[in-house]
Amino acid sequence: MLTSLALPLALLLTQQQSIADRLAGRVPPDIAALATELATDAAGRGLPIDPIIQKAIEGSAKRVPAERVGAAMRLVVTQLDAAAGGLRDGNAALSADTVAIAAGAFALTAGLSGRDIATLARSGSPPAEVIVGLRVAGTLVALGVPASETMTLVTGTLQAGRPAGELLALPGRVQAEVAKGVTPAQAAAGLARAAAAQARRGPPPGRGQPPPHPTPPPHP
Amino acid sequence: MSKRDFHPLVKQLLDGDITIADLPAELRSEGEEALRLLAAVDRRPLQLPEVTARVMATIGDPSRRKFWRRVIEPREIRIRVRPWLLAPALAAAAALVLWLGRSGSPAPSSDLSGLVTVRFVLSAPDAHDVGLAGTFNQWDASATPLVRTGAGLWTATITLPAGEHQYAFVVDGERWVPDPAAPAVDDGFGRRNSVLTL
Amino acid sequence: MRSETEASPDGEIVRAVLAGDRERYAVLVERYRDRYARYAARMLGSADAAEDAVQDAFVRAYDQLAQCRDPDKFVGWFFLILRNRCFAERRRNRTSAPIEAANAVAAADRADGGAEQSEQRRALQHALLELTPDQREVFVLKHVEGLSYGEIAERLSTSVPSLKMRMHRAYDRLREQLREQT
Secondary structure, three states: OOOOOOOOOOOOOHHHHHHHHHHHOOOOOHHHHHHHHHHHHHHOOOOOOOOHHHHHHHHHHOOOHHHHHHHHHHHHHHHHHHHHHHHHHHHHHHHHHHHHHHHHHHHHHOOOOOOHHHHHHHOOOOOOHHHHHHHHHHHHHHHOHHHHHHHHHHHHHHHHOOOOOHHHHHHHHHHHHHOOOOOOHHHHHHHHHHHHHHHHHOOOOOOOOOOOOOOOOOOO | OOOOOOOOHHHHHHOOOHHHHHHHHHHHHHHHHHHHHHHHHOOOOOOOHHHHHHHHHHOHHHHHHHHHHHOOOOOOOOOOOOOOOOHHHHHHHOOEEEEEEEOOOOOOOOOOOOEEEEEEEEEEEOOOOEEEEEEEHHHOOHHOOEEEEOOOOOEEEOOOEEEEEEEEEEEOOOOOEEOOOOOOEEOOOEEEEEEEEO | OOOOOOOOOOOHHHHHHHHHOHHHHHHHHHHHHHHHHHHHHHHHOOHHHHHHHHHHHHHHHHHHHHHHOOOOHHHHHHHHHHHHOOOHHHHOOOOOHHHHHHHHHHHHHHHHHHHHHHHHHHHHHHHHHHHHHHHHHHHHHHHOOOOOOOHHHHHHHOOOHHHHHHHHHHHHHHHHHHHOOO
């Protein structure tokens, strides 16, 4: 189900106080001020703030100049907005899920597009699996699998109704194949063919998809 | 609490938990101010009879869709990341990540808490100290030092929750080294972070 | 087109539309159009923007109807689609001028209720637009739409204490804004 929006349930401090606590001692004041402003603004739009805070802390730990940290944080916000937009295009109810937005933003960082995110969101799988699908897709691209082979493999695995553990195992299996000498693209394509063959045999017991309706509403 | 803020009892009045009769005398006028605020709320329904016809026309006619689609399109972000492949020249920094608790089985970590134990190993014979920094420890390499185990290997074993984590090794307190055998993404600062997806 | 007074429950209509009876979707639009237009108008501060948002949201909900996991809870699912459409409007129109927008809502007032009431409404709408979207939303859902804290918490998947905290800050900011306007 949808995760809590904006404020985490456990925190009864004000949002700004909790942001300040996370940054205290780790981030110089000018970066902290910008991070607080960006995060508060993002939270008001229903976006997760953790990726923004993480980027501020990371940049400070790496002793990056403040300007560059600011630019990186703004890029994170842009990616979060784009991820929310991609999710909305695929499944509008999912775009209110901050965990899904963060997973989508990671997929964008890795090199997927807003359209790819919409495609995964539209897969019809339960939200928890879409989230894992987004993370795994980003990880595969980060391994060197081109976006199109990644999308084929992940959407195929999702639509076959396989459990989330199999999704999570995909990057490791691609790496294992690459170690034998094939390219990442070839490894992913091989796994996708295997997944498609499995899909034709039907989903595992208890994991059937709802029956398709006879005349579906048109998609744009 | 600022003098400009409503008194907590008046906020309960606004919430509808108490009535104005429940307020002490000195808060009456503030209570009345609060009720005037609520009275100014515009609750009239907005009547839009034409919306129905337009919606039905749009869904029935694909060619009209683009005209009515005043949806805010997200800006597409394409960040080309050169994928990191194991480079033989970096044999001195080769690292392994072993997944304890999975034992090669395809099943997901059935641990009820969703935690996975992960061992990080780095080969860095010339290093004096090595730390692990990532999203799971506030990017603080001193929080997770690796231990030298002989033959130039450094090791750390930590337990992480399910999710997507980014990390890098920090050698001698200043050299940030991504994990050559792991997937990598742009860190936004001109460097690479390694990715661990559990 | 079917009669607007059809009394079938939402779930039945959704299932019928999914089975191919497209025209019955109009019943859902008629049923919820004005109520959600009101929420959108208070959130966006403009009747025109609200009309666009509601129209777009209904079209999008139709396109994605197959993904409404519980047809009996169509209204809560549709609300999220509209809500995100309103948030997207805010993201795009970061430089919108709240004053003009609030006047556009109040312009229709003058015909009824008298000048003073319409002025108060305009002032409060202006003040509402100065809140953060989160604060404005909880205020609108409770005091315009009449939902209880529990109902709002369920709709937004959050907790009652966190909503109350947001609301109480909204009360203070509204008071501050209204004082500044006089």
